Amino acid sequence: MTIEVKVPSLPESVTDGTLVNWKKKPGDAVKRGENLVDLETDKVVLDIPAPADGILGQIVRQEGDVVTTGEVIGTLEESAGTEAAPMAAAPVAAASASSPAAPATEADLEGLSPAVRRLAAEHGLDMSKVPGSGRGGRVTKADVLAFLEGRQQAKPVSAPVAAPAAVSAAPKTAAVAAPVSASLPPDSLGRLEQRVPMTRLRARIAERLLQAKNSTAMLTTFNEINMKPVMDLRNRYKDDFEKKYGVRLGFMGFFVKAVVEALKRYPAVNGSIDGNDIIYHGYYDIGIAVSSPRGLVVPILRDVDRMSLADIEKTIGEFGQKAKDGTLTVEEMTGGTFTITNGGVFGSLMSTPILNPPQSGILGMHATKDRPVAENGQVVIRPMMYVAHSYDHRIIDGREAVTFLVTVKECIEDPARLILNV
Numbered sequence: 001m002t003i004e005v006k007v008p009s010l011p012e013s014v015t016d017g018t019l020v021n022w023k024k025k026p027g028d029a030v031k032r033g034e035n036l037v038d039l040e041t042d043k044v045v046l047d048i049p050a051p052a053d054g055i056l057g058q059i060v061r062q063e064g065d066v067v068t069t070g071e072v073i074g075t076l077e078e079s080a081g082t083e084a085a086p087m088a089a090a091p092v093a094a095a096s097a098s099s100p101a102a103p104a105t106e107a108d109l110e111g112l113s114p115a116v117r118r119l120a121a122e123h124g125l126d127m128s129k130v131p132g133s134g135r136g137g138r139v140t141k142a143d144v145l146a147f148l149e150g151r152q153q154a155k156p157v158s159a160p161v162a163a164p165a166a167v168s169a170a171p172k173t174a175a176v177a178a179p180v181s182a183s184l185p186p187d188s189l190g191r192l193e194q195r196v197p198m199t200r201l202r203a204r205i206a207e208r209l210l211q212a213k214n215s216t217a218m219l220t221t222f223n224e225i226n227m228k229p230v231m232d233l234r235n236r237y238k239d240d241f242e243k244k245y246g247v248r249l250g251f252m253g254f255f256v257k258a259v260v261e262a263l264k265r266y267p268a269v270n271g272s273i274d275g276n277d278i279i280y281h282g283y284y285d286i287g288i289a290v291s292s293p294r295g296l297v298v299p300i301l302r303d304v305d306r307m308s309l310a311d312i313e314k315t316i317g318e319f320g321q322k323a324k325d326g327t328l329t330v331e332e333m334t335g336g337t338f339t340i341t342n343g344g345v346f347g348s349l350m351s352t353p354i355l356n357p358p359q360s361g362i363l364g365m366h367a368t369k370d371r372p373v374a375e376n377g378q379v380v381i382r383p384m385m386y387v388a389h390s391y392d393h394r395i396i397d398g399r400e401a402v403t404f405l406v407t408v409k410e411c412i413e414d415p416a417r418l419i420l421n422v
Helices: 090-097 114-123 143-155 162-169 173-177 198-216 228-243 252-264 309-324 398-413 416-420
Strands: 002-006 016-024 035-040 045-048 054-059 072-078 183-186 194-195 219-225 270-273 277-280 285-288 290-292 294-298 338-342 361-365 368-375 380-393
Touching: 035 277, 114 143, 183 270, 198 294, 219 398, 228 309, 228 380, 228 398, 252 285, 252 309, 252 338, 252 361, 252 398, 252 416, 361 398, 380 398, 398 416
Parallel strands: 285 338, 338 361
Antiparallel strands: 002 072, 016 035, 035 045, 054 072, 183 194, 219 380, 270 277, 290 294, 361 380, 368 380
16 A cells, blocks of 8 residues: 655744655665654754655655645555564564553643654553653653663664664754755866755744844944852852752853843843834743754743743753754744843854844853953953843833843842842
């Protein structure tokens, strides 16, 4: 029986995607749920799983083709499990028959993503035994794949069914980061050039940067922060903090807290323009710009005013790892009322960050350098950081923009303000 392989329903904010890196060739055996091809969208890379066990037939749409929801990209010749899988799979089936796993119930699957639900149902997992690394201990797809891979490795004989997990768990960034290139003929001087198509993410970044430039009245104000007080606080408590919460105490958490305090005082900076209206957001969803192999991504910390410093640091760490592995979801990068970017991790001393529309403000952090400064009538050496606040002048006046940045500066230079709310 021939089954059509179709593009699954895309997230609401995604209209189409580009096929990259087919995992199988025509004639290869596949397992139900095994990733056949990566689909790159403007924001994330999605899996297109096999709808059944069988043999991959015709590949209708090639790598580089743009496809939409429901479009047929290939065919699958459905067959019995013993025909599509290697003979070594038989002992696994026998083992499963002798000790069947209890199927996951609806209660076990409540609150989990569709991908996690599918894997749990296919493998009959007891989700209470799968450790979660997501926010609040939520089990992610990567957690399930790692659990399955560990379970297969623990068996005396490695089973072929472990292969799909290994394929799905592998980072998908390599294929996207190295698109197909075309060598151009040498110029008149014999020099070589190479033409490389933009990835979907890079094209989207370019589009949004141009949008910010052309559709906002962007202006930037600068200040400098004495980092010594927060550095002393961090050095004093970092060991106890890591021992208690299992995460390192960094500087980003302090800046996130300081930004939220400043946004509470200056609501316009947390607002956005919609036509002729101004929307003042009553919540604080902070985007954290993260560099990934595919380009710059901005996952969102939601309701930051309700998060502890430990929660902020943990979530930022999770986002950084997901960005590296290429496993950030569309939901994790959608929305946001304000953004923080840190060029200092690459050595930047000063820069002008560009707005992330429709947001009206972005804070740029930079490298901390020892510099001579005047303090109580004396010249002393202090670890100083330049900070930049870019804002949309249509909604934010200069006074609000400057005092917003001064509030961030005061909170970092005197961290007790974050506790006392003064």
